[in-house]
Amino acid sequence: MPTFTYMCNSCNKIFEKQLSFKEYDTISVLCECGSNDLQRDFQADVATVVESQKTVGSLANKNTSRMSDDEKESINRKNNAYLNKEFTGKLPEGAKTFEKKNGKRVL
Numbered sequence: 589m590p591t592f593t594y595m596c597n598s599c600n601k602i603f604e605k606q607l608s609f610k611e612y613d614t615i616s617v618l619c620e621c622g623s624n625d626l627q628r629d630f631q632a633d634v635a636t637v638v639e640s641q642k643t644v645g646s647l648a649n650k651n652t653s654r655m656s657d658d659e660k661e662s663i664n665r666k667n668n669a670y671l672n673k674e675f676t677g678k679l680p681e682g683a684k685t686f687e688k689k690n691g692k693r694v695l
């Protein structure tokens with residue numbers, strides 16, 4: 589259920605209310621002081637939504653869902669380049685030893 593942030597014009601209190609969109613349309617919200625002279629604090633609500641999407645996983649999912657398979661494949665190859673025995677570049681953080689397995693290096 590979405591959270592709506594309200595600002596009371598009578599006592600300046602800012603409070604949140606969880607309402608379904610149907611309730612939002614039909615229920616009249618009152619402040620603790622009894623006033624219904626409220627205004628929505630849209631900025632606070634936008635900040636809440638952005639914050640909740642800020643995990644790396646959700647951003648990664650958002651990014652990969654926009655990529656074509658070719659793009660994904662090329663990134664995958666780049667990220668796993670160190671597994672090839674010809675690889676002479678810098679190893680990823682924490683990777684110190686390799687063993688050979690089917691002609692490929694594994695961590």
Ligand SMILES: [Zn+2]
Pocket residue numbers: 596597598599600601619620621622623
């Ligand atoms: Zn109030």
